[in-house]
Each structure stands twice: as C-alpha cells, then as structure tokens.
Amino acid sequence: MVDPSRAAAEADAPVALDVESRHWLGALRGNGAARDDAILRLHELMVRAARFEIHRRTRGVSDLAAEEADILALETADDAVVAVLARLDDFRGESRFTTWAYKFALLGAGVRLRRRAWRGREVPLDHNDWPLLADTGASPAEEAETYALLGELRTAVEEVLTPHQREVFVTLIGHGVPIDVLAERLSTTRSALYKTLHDARRKLRAHLVEAGFIPLAGEGADR
Amino acid sequence: MSEQHRARQRLERLLGPTGPELSCDECFAVLDRHVEAVLSGRQADEAFPGMREHLIGCPACAEDHASLVELLHHEERA
Numbered sequence: 628m629v630d631p632s633r634a635a636a637e638a639d640a641p642v643a644l645d646v647e648s649r650h651w652l653g654a655l656r657g658n659g660a661a662r663d664d665a666i667l668r669l670h671e672l673m674v675r676a677a678r679f680e681i682h683r684r685t686r687g688v689s690d691l692a693a694e695e696a697d698i699l700a701l702e703t704a705d706d707a708v709v710a711v712l713a714r715l716d717d718f719r720g721e722s723r724f725t726t727w728a729y730k731f732a733l734l735g736a737g738v739r740l741r742r743r744a745w746r747g748r749e750v751p752l753d754h755n756d757w758p759l760l761a762d763t764g765a766s767p768a769e770e771a772e773t774y775a776l777l778g779e780l781r782t783a784v785e786e787v788l789t790p791h792q793r794e795v796f797v798t799l800i801g802h803g804v805p806i807d808v809l810a811e812r813l814s815t816t817r818s819a820l821y822k823t824l825h826d827a828r829r830k831l832r833a834h835l836v837e838a839g840f841i842p843l844a845g846e847g848a849d850r
Numbered sequence: 851m852s853e854q855h856r857a858r859q860r861l862e863r864l865l866g867p868t869g870p871e872l873s874c875d876e877c878f879a880v881l882d883r884h885v886e887a888v889l890s891g892r893q894a895d896e897a898f899p900g901m902r903e904h905l906i907g908c909p910a911c912a913e914d915h916a917s918l919v920e921l922l923h924h925e926e927r928a
C-alpha cells in the first residue's frame with residue numbers, strides 16, 4: 628500500500644479555510660444555540676446527500692418504497708452527523724466543508740443500499756462455482772483462451788492462497804458479492820477485506836507470471 | 851488484438867491494478883480532495899499517488915467516488 632503521507636503531500640502547506648467552511652467549523656465547535664442550529668443544518672445537508680444517493684442508486688428500480696427510502700435517508704443522516712462531529716478535527720480545510728461532510732453520508736447510504744440488496748440472500752462462499760467468470764459476449768476463440776487462463780487462475784487460487792484469502796477472492800471476484808456485504812457477514816471492515824483481496828491478487832499474479840501465463844507487469848508490481 | 855491478448859486482459863481485470871495503491875481507509879481520507887481536484891481540472895492523480903489504482907481495483911470506493919462527483923455536479927446545477 629502507498630505511504631499515506633505521500634498522498635497527503637498536497638496538505639503540507641497551510642490551507643486558508645473558505646468563508647463558508649470557517650462558519651461551519653466555528654459553529655460546530657462552538658456551543659449553545661448556534662451549535663444546535665449548525666447541527667440541524669448539518670443534518671439537513673446529510674439528509675439531502677443521502678436522498679440524492681438513494682435516488683441515484685435506485686433509479687429505475689421500484690422495489691424501494693418512498694417510505695423506506697425516507698427511513699434509510701434519515702438513518703444514514705443520523706449516523707453521518709455523528710461521524711462528522713466525531714471526526715471534525717480531521718477536516719483541515721483542504722476541500723470545502725460540505726464536500727468533506729458529504730462523503731460520510733454517501734458512504735453510509737452506499738453501504739446500506741448494498742447490504743439491503745443482499746438482505747436475506749446467502750453469500751456464496753463456495754469456491755468451485757464462479758458464475759461471474761462465465762462471461763458472455765466474447766468470441767468462441769476468445770472464450771477458449773479465457774477458459775484456459777481461468778483454469779490456471781482456479782488452480783492458483785487452490786494452490787497459493789490461504790483459506791481466508793481464497794474465501795475473500797472467490798466471494799468478491801468470482802461471485803461479485805459487494806465488499807460491504809461480505810464485511811458485514813464476516814464482522815470485519817471494507818478496508819481489512821480489501822487488504823486481503825489485494826494480497827491474494829498479488830500472490831495470484833506473481834504465480835501466473837512465474838508460470839508464464841501472463842507477462843510481467845510494469846515495475847512496482849512487487850509490493 | 852489477438853484472442854489471447856483479450857483473454858489476458860480479462861484475467862488482468864480480475865487480478866487488479868499492478869501499481870501501489872491506497873487502502874480503502876486511505877482512499878476515503880482523501881476522497882473529498884481528490885474529487886474537488888478532478889472537478890477543477892487539476893492533476894488529481896498526480897497529487898494523490900495510488901488513488902487511481904485503488905479506484906480501478908475497488909468497485910465500492912469507485913462508486914463512492916462517482917457519487918461524490920455526481921452530487922457536486924448536481925449542487926452546481928441547482
């Protein structure tokens with residue numbers, strides 16, 4: 628993984644807060660009626676972002692009743708306000724305050740919707756059956772090539788991965804289960820699961836390169 | 851493009867990006883800044899090494915990123 632301090636290089640110079648962001652921070656860090664008012668406005672902002680996301684993700688899908696969508700938006704907003712207040716010190720003014728706050732509502736709404744879509748469905752952890760890889764739209768010759776390569780991938784999955792890496796790789800990549808759904812089922816986090824997926828992918832790639840099935844990728848593939 | 855090349859490309863997608871990439875937590879930490887940089891036409895990927903690779907490898911973070919881009923677009927139009 629990349630050293631996060633490099634990703635934060637842009638933050639080295641002190642940043643002057645824009646007027647609106649300064650107002651938000653001042654009010655949320657203050658007390659009394661001004662703070663209460665700011666929290667109410669923050670909640671409205673989070674509801675708006677959550678509604679936007681719910682609408683965006685359920686466009687054309689009518690299975691989410693208006694009432695349930697409202698509850699989902701409110702729950703998301705409640706959690707987002709708590710998260711924003713708890714992490715207020717993380718906000719350094721390198722973006723607008725509203726942009727920074729929005730991401731908590733969007734993440735919350737996205738996670739809820741992904742989990743909702745899989746509610747009551749069994750998460751397949753069976754590594755013999757990979758429906759996602761039975762792709763269509765390719766020519767027969769390409770299918771044959773793909774089939775051969777996927778055979779090698781399957782072998783590598785069996786041979787080089789740990790049981791946990793195998794479970795994570797096959798569930799996420801072979802079955803297309805959303806990472807937030809698997810994280811919930813395994814009582815872990817998106818970031819921890821992705822780390823496992825990342826390690827699994829590296830091992831598989833190295834194995835397939837060594838076996839001569841795919842060319843060596845550019846430098847930097849060694850991490 | 852040969853069939854073999856195409857088949858390899860499909861396999862490559864399953865194997866994810868090859869370069870160093872951010873974790874999901876690191877991605878979330880810089881999401882707002884990366885999106886604002888993208889929308890203002892600045893060199894977002896250069897400023898945040900490993901971000902583009904992570905968005906290629908992680909569909910969930912890529913969706914969250916796309917959502918924030920769309921929301922900011924929507925706000926601008928409103």
Ligand SMILES: [Zn+2]
Pocket residue numbers: 821873874875877904908910911912
């Ligand atoms: Zn991610």
